[in-house]
Amino acid sequence: MGSSDFSWKLPDHPKLPKGKTIAVIVLDGWGEASPDQYNCIHVADTPTMDSLKNGAPEKWRLVRAHGTAVGLPTEDDMGNSEVGHNALGAGRIFAQGAKLVDSALASGKIFEGEGFNYIKESFEQGTLHLIGLLSDGGVHSRLDQVQLLLKGASERGAKRIRLHILTDGRDVLDGSSIGFVETLENDLSELRNKGIDAQIASGGGRMYVTMDRYENDWGVVKRGWDAQVLGEAPYKFRNAVEAVKELRKEPKANDQYLPPFVIVDESGKSVGPIVDGDAVVTFNFRADRMTMLAKALEYEDFDNFDRVRVPKIKYAGMLQYDGELKLPTRYLVSPPEIERTSGEYLVHNGVRTFACSETVKFGHVTFFWNGNRSGCFNPSMEEYVEVPSDSGITFNVQPKMKALEIAEKARDAILSGKFDQVRVNLPNGDMVGHTGDIEATVVACKAADEAVKTILDAIEKVGGIYVVTADHGNAEDMVKRNKSGAPQLDKSGNIQILTSHTLQPVPIAIGGPGLAPGVRFRTDVPSGGLANVAATVMNLHGFEAPSDYETTLIEVVN
Numbered sequence: 108m109g110s111s112d113f114s115w116k117l118p119d120h121p122k123l124p125k126g127k128t129i130a131v132i133v134l135d136g137w138g139e140a141s142p143d144q145y146n147c148i149h150v151a152d153t154p155t156m157d158s159l160k161n162g163a164p165e166k167w168r169l170v171r172a173h174g175t176a177v178g179l180p181t182e183d184d185m186g187n188s189e190v191g192h193n194a195l196g197a198g199r200i201f202a203q204g205a206k207l208v209d210s211a212l213a214s215g216k217i218f219e220g221e222g223f224n225y226i227k228e229s230f231e232q233g234t235l236h237l238i239g240l241l242s243d244g245g246v247h248s249r250l251d252q253v254q255l256l257l258k259g260a261s262e263r264g265a266k267r268i269r270l271h272i273l274t275d276g277r278d279v280l281d282g283s284s285i286g287f288v289e290t291l292e293n294d295l296s297e298l299r300n301k302g303i304d305a306q307i308a309s310g311g312g313r314m315y316v317t318m319d320r321y322e323n324d325w326g327v328v329k330r331g332w333d334a335q336v337l338g339e340a341p342y343k344f345r346n347a348v349e350a351v352k353e354l355r356k357e358p359k360a361n362d363q364y365l366p367p368f369v370i371v372d373e374s375g376k377s378v379g380p381i382v383d384g385d386a387v388v389t390f391n392f393r394a395d396r397m398t399m400l401a402k403a404l405e406y407e408d409f410d411n412f413d414r415v416r417v418p419k420i421k422y423a424g425m426l427q428y429d430g431e432l433k434l435p436t437r438y439l440v441s442p443p444e445i446e447r448t449s450g451e452y453l454v455h456n457g458v459r460t461f462a463c464s465e466t467v468k469f470g471h472v473t474f475f476w477n478g479n480r481s482g483c484f485n486p487s488m489e490e491y492v493e494v495p496s497d498s499g500i501t502f503n504v505q506p507k508m509k510a511l512e513i514a515e516k517a518r519d520a521i522l523s524g525k526f527d528q529v530r531v532n533l534p535n536g537d538m539v540g541h542t543g544d545i546e547a548t549v550v551a552c553k554a555a556d557e558a559v560k561t562i563l564d565a566i567e568k569v570g571g572i573y574v575v576t577a578d579h580g581n582a583e584d585m586v587k588r589n590k591s592g593a594p595q596l597d598k599s600g601n602i603q604i605l606t607s608h609t610l611q612p613v614p615i616a617i618g619g620p621g622l623a624p625g626v627r628f629r630t631d632v633p634s635g636g637l638a639n640v641a642a643t644v645m646n647l648h649g650f651e652a653p654s655d656y657e658t659t660l661i662e663v664v665n
């Protein structure tokens with residue numbers, strides 16, 4: 108796009124009026140799947156969402172929310188919040204972190220860039236530490252990328268390598284961490300055969316150690332810091348496979364919440380604290396759950412917890428996690444450049460915006476929605492409200508989460524007349540779905556449905572429009588299935604609970620008293636995905652979308 112002819116001004120929509128209040132509701136982790144007992148959305152009492160589906164067939168449809176439709180490498184990649192909200196907000200499909208890292212590894216460019224050359228300066232004297240999520244989930248990181256990184260670094264001079272692993276069980280089956288650690292141990296032992304001193308140094312479950320997000324609970328990051336940097340943890344083991352196996356024996360233990368552990372040598376000393384002169388790479392490509400650690404590793408001024416000792420290191424992220432904060436300063440692969448998002452356009456065209464969720468999803472409906480950009484575009488026209496999440500609990504304990512509070516904030520924003528767009532994320536289906544607790548997930552889905560009702564009632568009152576959709580599936584399928592779709596049993600004959608997202612499409616519904624007569628979903632965009640939603644919403648605000656946006660899902664018939 109030539110800069111001289113660029114304009115933020117959007118053309119008027121030829122048929123649709125401006126000035127309607129539009130509620131944009133994103134149900135997190137709410138996909139569409141066949142009804143059975145493992146479909147919590149089906150089991151739950153969800154009269155509002157049911158009425159949208161069954162009410163007006165031309166105002167309800169499914170859209171794709173996984174794989175290439177959201178910029179992921181393959182159709183086997185489930186959707187996730189980052190890529191889903193990016194697509195919803197940006198209206199175009201950008202190659203996402205997973206794919207960018209794959210390409211950089213395949214071409215070898217990752218090892219030629221500034222970031223790698225920077226950490227390489229420590230290879231001669233120091234240790235290379237790799238910290239991140241160990242699984243093949245592909246949401247935050249991927250094991251095969253870690254393997255290639257290990258290989259590449261060792262071939263380029265890293266002599267001493269330490270891995271600080273976070274077990275998953277959220278993007279992959281619970282219990283699968285043992286297999287991932289075994290695979291990694293094999294690779295490390297091959298490196299040792301080649302004379303490289305490579306070992307796992309510490310670990311812990313992703314939700315309890317390191318991978319908090321949006322500053323919900325710094326204690327999580329501190330537990331990781333203590334193990335990774337200081338070499339201190341409540342549990343000490345001689346090897347990581349044993350560590351994971353032993354810690355999983357605790358009642359109620361699961362991969363997501365394993366306590367922190369360190370690996371020690373025969374004298375009981377931890378094998379891999381991070382010290383002056385070392386290099387550190389956080390190998391997650393996804394930002395939200397690495398930003399807090401990146402701050403702890405990089406910021407001189409830092410008071411979120413007592414770091415005790417702050418080693419002088421050369422640190423690089425797999426990607427830069429926050430473009431506004433330039434955090435971290437060094438990174439191995441450049442992140443996708445998501446510019447000209449719908450939020451930015453709409454603000455330039457006079458659309459006053461309110462966005463709200465609770466802490467655990469607040470960045471989704473703001474930062475991710477705005478193309479991984481922190482803060483508002485124009486504070487005089489936008490208000491972003493964060494409802495504090497519960498912290499220190501798993502969400503099956505409080506499955507209603509803050510759905511009601513979010514809905515009430517949205518309702519008040521709608522009724523205030525101060526906003527043209529009121530956007531929320533309702534986290535329940537996703538956050539509770541990830542716990543694998545089916546009963547709690549049913550309660551979660553009902554709570555989200557009630558929240559939708561509260562918002563739709565407010566839209567009814569002001570003569571507005573609603574757009575209800577989701578970012579990817581989760582709660583609609585809670586069991587691992589075989590190829591024919593039947594629940595898959597483990598060796599002991601038990602069903603295998605699916606804690607992860609899914610490959611399912613998600614619903615989108617439009618309606619409300621402000622929706623002009625004749626507006627309906629087109630039938631000629633059958634493979635429409637989340638990226639088509641931005642143009643749709645722009646139309647409903649009375650504008651045409653920019654020409655490079657994915658096409659709108661709606662048409663106006665006379």
Ligand SMILES: O=C(O)[C@@H](CO)OP(=O)(O)O
Nearest residue numbers: 187188189246277278537
């Ligand atoms: O919790 C998370 O980090 C991911 C799953 O790994 O979920 P979501 O993409 O919905 O945020």
Ligand SMILES: [Mn+2]
Nearest residue numbers: 135136188578
């Ligand atoms: Mn999500």
Ligand SMILES: [Mn+2]
Nearest residue numbers: 136537538541
């Ligand atoms: Mn999720």
